[in-house]
Amino acid sequence: MSQEQTKKIEYIAINDLIPYVNNARVHSEEQILQIASSIKEFGFNNPVLIDKGNGIIAGHGRVYAARKLGLEGVSGSPRGRSEGGVGLCRQNEPNQEV
Numbered sequence: 001m002s003q004e005q006t007k008k009i010e011y012i013a014i015n016d017l018i019p020y021v022n023n024a025r026v027h028s029e030e031q032i033l034q035i036a037s038s039i040k041e042f043g044f045n046n047p048v049l050i051d052k053g054n055g056i057i058a059g060h061g062r063v064y065a066a067r068k069l070g071l072e073g074v075s076g077s078p079r080g081r082s083e084g085g086v087g088l089c090r091q092n093e094p095n096q097e098v
Contacts, residue, residue: 009076012050012075017063017074018053018055018056023056027061031061032064035061036068040069047074050079052079062074
């Protein structure tokens, strides 16, 4: 992937995003509210990582929180990775949402 692709941030409609059904991270309602509070106070500073099909790689909690705030879209970083690369990204994504 080129350096230009890794820096690409887009506005993506929440309704266009597809949650990953096997996402191991489950957010409690309290965590979603904490994330929403952070977004409200500081803005959306950490883009959601998405695959080439608009599937969420990382950032499910941010998307749920943004939806709770009534936002129509989020900042996202599209990743044109192979399925193997997406799997590695999902495994290695640091815990950033608590």
